[in-house]
Amino acid sequence: MTTSIWIITIAGGVITFLLRFSFLGLADRADQVSPQVREALRMIPAAALAALVAPAVLRAGPDGALDLLNPRVVAAGVALLVMWKTRHVVLTLTVGLGLLVGLQQVGWT
Amino acid sequence: MAPIILGMIPFGLIAGIASVEVGMPAWGAGAFSAIIFAGAAQLAALDLLAGDAGPLVVIGTIAIINTRFVMYSASLAVRFDGEPLWRRVLMSYFLTDQAYVVTITKLDAQPSYRPRLAFYLGGALSLWSAWQVSTLVGAVAGAIIPDSVPLAFAFPLVFIALMVPAIVDRATLSAALSSGVVAVAAADLPANLGLLAAAGTGITVGYLASRRAGGETG
Numbered sequence: 001m002t003t004s005i006w007i008i009t010i011a012g013g014v015i016t017f018l019l020r021f022s023f024l025g026l027a028d029r030a031d032q033v034s035p036q037v038r039e040a041l042r043m044i045p046a047a048a049l050a051a052l053v054a055p056a057v058l059r060a061g062p063d064g065a066l067d068l069l070n071p072r073v074v075a076a077g078v079a080l081l082v083m084w085k086t087r088h089v090v091l092t093l094t095v096g097l098g099l100l101v102g103l104q105q106v107g108w109t
Numbered sequence: 110m111a112p113i114i115l116g117m118i119p120f121g122l123i124a125g126i127a128s129v130e131v132g133m134p135a136w137g138a139g140a141f142s143a144i145i146f147a148g149a150a151q152l153a154a155l156d157l158l159a160g161d162a163g164p165l166v167v168i169g170t171i172a173i174i175n176t177r178f179v180m181y182s183a184s185l186a187v188r189f190d191g192e193p194l195w196r197r198v199l200m201s202y203f204l205t206d207q208a209y210v211v212t213i214t215k216l217d218a219q220p221s222y223r224p225r226l227a228f229y230l231g232g233a234l235s236l237w238s239a240w241q242v243s244t245l246v247g248a249v250a251g252a253i254i255p256d257s258v259p260l261a262f263a264f265p266l267v268f269i270a271l272m273v274p275a276i277v278d279r280a281t282l283s284a285a286l287s288s289g290v291v292a293v294a295a296a297d298l299p300a301n302l303g304l305l306a307a308a309g310t311g312i313t314v315g316y317l318a319s320r321r322a323g324g325e326t327g
Contacts, residue, residue, distance in 0.1 A: 012171040013144035021201035023183035047288040047311025049272035054289030056265040
């Protein structure tokens with residue numbers, strides 16, 4: 001464990017705990033969060049996860065260049081459809097990884 | 110509860126494998142999992158570490174992804190307001206998407222349900238155990254996965270699997286789409302700041318879309 005990984009672990013852990021404790025810590029003084037704040041918080045998972053997915057799939061060219069004709073685009077697109085239709089995590093991972101390996105085997109890189 | 114616990118296992122395995130890939134020992138992967146205990150944030154942090162991101166960006170990303178817990182915390186605080194402080198500290202550490210959803214679903218159906226704390230902690234502890242065991246198994250077994258498997262691609266796939274159920278309406282869809290566009294356009298920004306810019310844009314656009322939808326329906 002390097003120092004920087006320890007810093008990330010401890011700081012990440014403390015911040016995460018404080019976010020979880022935020023309103024539970026106030027308890028009886030806690031009122032509902034305002035509907036506006038609640039609505040903004042509700043957007044976080046979709047926004048944060050899309051920010052992780054999109055560049056990993058669409059900028060997979062050399063040195064992170066935009067590359068729409070990369071086998072990762074096809075594999076991720078099919079995986080997205082599988083997850084959307086089945087909500088099955090293992091199936092989604094298997095189809096996505098399997099498709100990428102298959103496409104690379106036939107020479108598409 | 111069982112399907113929810115089974116659903117966590119692949120994420121835990123991947124988190125364990127990825128911890129070892131960025132150079133943590135297996136015990137370190139366990140500590141990382143036990144201290145942060147938040148799947149999506151751990152996976153995002155590991156993904157950034159694999160790309161040599163700096164500590165501040167990694168910590169910022171963990172904070173953004175976990176800000177959603179404020180919403181759960183507020184919702185639970187109203188229903189557990191009589192509990193002493195130490196129990197609310199315990200509840201906070203164990204708070205996850207799954208524990209929240211299971212408990213709120215139960216309390217919505219049976220508002221006067223008495224053993225609510227035992228119900229919450231029982232579910233949360235099962236989820237915690239499944240998460241810790243699966244990350245440790247991933248950390249120990251990761252080394253035997255052949256190099257021909259493009260494991261780096263497991264990250265976007267795992268994030269897809271987490272993202273799809275989070276898209277429940279037009280507002281969350283516009284949050285995802287706008288964030289994705291900005292993330293692709295801003296991927297060259299130093300220190301992965303594009304990620305934070307993208308998430309911020311997505312949250313704003315999604316919020317505005319939801320306000321607009323609310324206005325239309327009355």
